Amino acid sequence: MDRDIREEIYETALAWVREAGVNIRNKINDPLVVDTKSNPNDLVTTMDKETESFFVSRIKEKYPTHSIVGEEGYGDKLTSMKGTVWIIDPIDGTMNFVHQKRNFAISIGIYHDGIGEIGIIYDVMADNMYHAKYKNGAYKNDVRLLALTKKSNIEEAIIGMNHFWLCENRLVDERIMQKFVKRIRGTRTYGSAALEFAFLAEGIIDGYLSMSLSPWDVAAGIVIVGEVGGGTTDINGLQLNMLEKNSILTCNMNIQDDILDYLKKAKK
Numbered sequence: 001m002d003r004d005i006r007e008e009i010y011e012t013a014l015a016w017v018r019e020a021g022v023n024i025r026n027k028i029n030d031p032l033v034v035d036t037k038s039n040p041n042d043l044v045t046t047m048d049k050e051t052e053s054f055f056v057s058r059i060k061e062k063y064p065t066h067s068i069v070g071e072e073g074y075g076d077k078l079t080s081m082k083g084t085v086w087i088i089d090p091i092d093g094t095m096n097f098v099h100q101k102r103n104f105a106i107s108i109g110i111y112h113d114g115i116g117e118i119g120i121i122y123d124v125m126a127d128n129m130y131h132a133k134y135k136n137g138a139y140k141n142d143v144r145l146l147a148l149t150k151k152s153n154i155e156e157a158i159i160g161m162n163h164f165w166l167c168e169n170r171l172v173d174e175r176i177m178q179k180f181v182k183r184i185r186g187t188r189t190y191g192s193a194a195l196e197f198a199f200l201a202e203g204i205i206d207g208y209l210s211m212s213l214s215p216w217d218v219a220a221g222i223v224i225v226g227e228v229g230g231g232t233t234d235i236n237g238l239q240l241n242m243l244e245k246n247s248i249l250t251c252n253m254n255i256q257d258d259i260l261d262y263l264k265k266a267k268k
């Protein structure tokens with residue numbers, strides 16, 4: 001993507017994310033209409049829909065040739081990543097939004113011909129903007145994030161992951177994952193995939209492991225983590241398909257092989 005065009009899109013996207021964030025904060029105590037989607041714990045609110053439709057109408061007006069993929073379905077149905085594609089999660093961590101009124105994020109990844117050019121993750125209530133441009137470094141607000149420091153072993157690593165890895169499941173042998181959890185220093189579960197990527201980029205966790213994430217959960221995070229030298233793959237160590245769901249590992253490259261080894265042993 002041309003540098004000047006990217007710069008213009010980046011500034012515009014950041015301004016829209018800030019505007020959407022202000023709107024959410026202003027309405028945070030308003031009564032919520034909460035619906036469920038695939039199961040009783042899969043929540044969606046009027047604010048998820050309002051926020052996504054805000055982005056979609058702005059993008060369609062200013063950039064009519066760009067494509068949009070959004071969780072709540074206001075975007076397009078894509079079969080390829082050709083051209084410029086905005087991948088939007090209007091509220092990542094809806095359960096936190098509903099129950100905690102914090103710990104959720106707006107996440108936008110902008111890809112061009114399949115390359116992640118821009119990543120923006122906004123922790124709305126903490127007012128922290130994580131943002132990156134391909135090959136231009138990653139930032140938390142105005143501060144450039146440092147490259148991930150070397151960790152010699154996974155014994156010192158804190159990994160973001162949830163309890164599903166340790167319960168009986170269809171993907172992996174939970175007993176091997178229990179061994180993994182015993183070996184690392186600790187786990188964290190933040191309830192927003194986007195924030196887990198942002199926290200990895202910030203260096204406050206060392207990796208994040210998640211089953212079955214959608215492109216909008218990871219699109220921005222991949223760009224931001226990539227800019228601090230971290231890597232994101234599926235749990236077999238292969239490149240993600242951005243048009244499908246993936247179970248993912250994103251981490252400091254120093255511990256990638258060790259974690260992939262556990263996943264290989266655990267795979268059903």
Ligand code: IPD
Binds near residue numbers: 089191
């Ligand atoms: C969810 C969050 C959560 C992850 C789920 C996602 P949503 O996104 O990122 O942390 O475990 O798999 O679906 O639905 O709140 O946007």
Ligand code: CA
Binds near residue numbers: 043044071
């Ligand atoms: Ca959702």
Ligand code: CA
Binds near residue numbers: 089092093
């Ligand atoms: Ca999400």
Ligand code: CA
Binds near residue numbers: 071090
């Ligand atoms: Ca969402």
